[in-house]
Amino acid sequence: MGNGPSYKVKFRRRREGKTNYYRRYTYVINRATRVVVRLTNKYVIVQFVKFDPKGDVTVAVAHSRELRKFGWKGDENNSAACYLTGLLAGLRASKSGIKESSADIGLYTPTKGARIFYALKGAIDAGVKIPMGDVGVIKDRIEGVHIAEYAKRLEAEDPEKYKRVFSRYLANGLDPKDIPSHFKEVLNAIKSGEK
Template sequence: MAQGPNYKVKFRRRREGKTNYYKRYTYVLNRTDRIVIRITNKHVIVQFMRLNPKGDITVSAAHSTELRKFGWKGDENNSSACYLTGYLAGMRAKKSGITKATADIGLFTPTVGARVFYALKGAIDSGVEIPIGDVQVSNDRIVGKHVAEYAKKIEQEDPEKYKRIFSRYILRGLDPKDLPSHFKDVLSSIKGEK
């Protein structure tokens, strides 16, 4: 570690790699509401935040575990779950009076096909205006068509591998080949929430 009279210790969260203070500064200057998306190893968290000098205020939020009450039986951090969580958070944000937001993806590096953009697409489809540029999001991946096709292929080639790979889906009572229709059912139940 550097030493000397001119050395200035960086902020703790910067040293830990948790906060990019330059990005944070630009959000403060914009004074707009933010949609904050965080993806963990198991879950997706989408929050709409409002800037406050004393600390950010969470206006509305959705967690991928909440999808279970709408009947979701798939994984809680795949592309479909990201979209549904973003859609749910967007609906709640609209009820709270948020119509426009800026995307805050934190320290995540934006890449083509990233799950962060599926959550943003869900929030946009719910009616919240979020500028994301020309990012392309595959509708087949949103509904889980790629998972269904892969499950069909693996089941024909190696039934044991199929049972091993999709054991959590089967345990929850969902045939992975039916994921697109299951997604549509869950989305319609989310849309029906008042």
């Protein structure tokens, strides 16, 4: 711990690892509308936030729990759920008049193929312009093809482990091998339900 007359105690949220004040400062100076993506252990939250001197204003928000209303039976924080949540938030933001936005990924380290970028890809596909380079978003991962292939292989090799690994899918009435087709059903339900 530092001490002395020139030592400054950092802001509480910086000490707790919740806020990068330098990055926050650039958003405030630019007065940019941001798309804020946050991942928890169970859920995905996507918000479109406008700057206001009195405090930020949330314009549109989507939570991965809402996917259940559209028939989603899979996990609520995998790549497919991230994409669908981003799409839902993007459609709501488009309705609110947001045409472009900056990505705010918080304290996450931008890693190629990270789930955060699947949520941003969903918002882009909804019609919001978000500057994003090549971040390794793969169409098969969006649709859950990798999960279906793993489920097929695991069921053939070790049926007990298959039941254990995919117990939540099976309890919700979803065969993990059918995730790509289920994804397309939910995608169409979101597009028709949010128009």
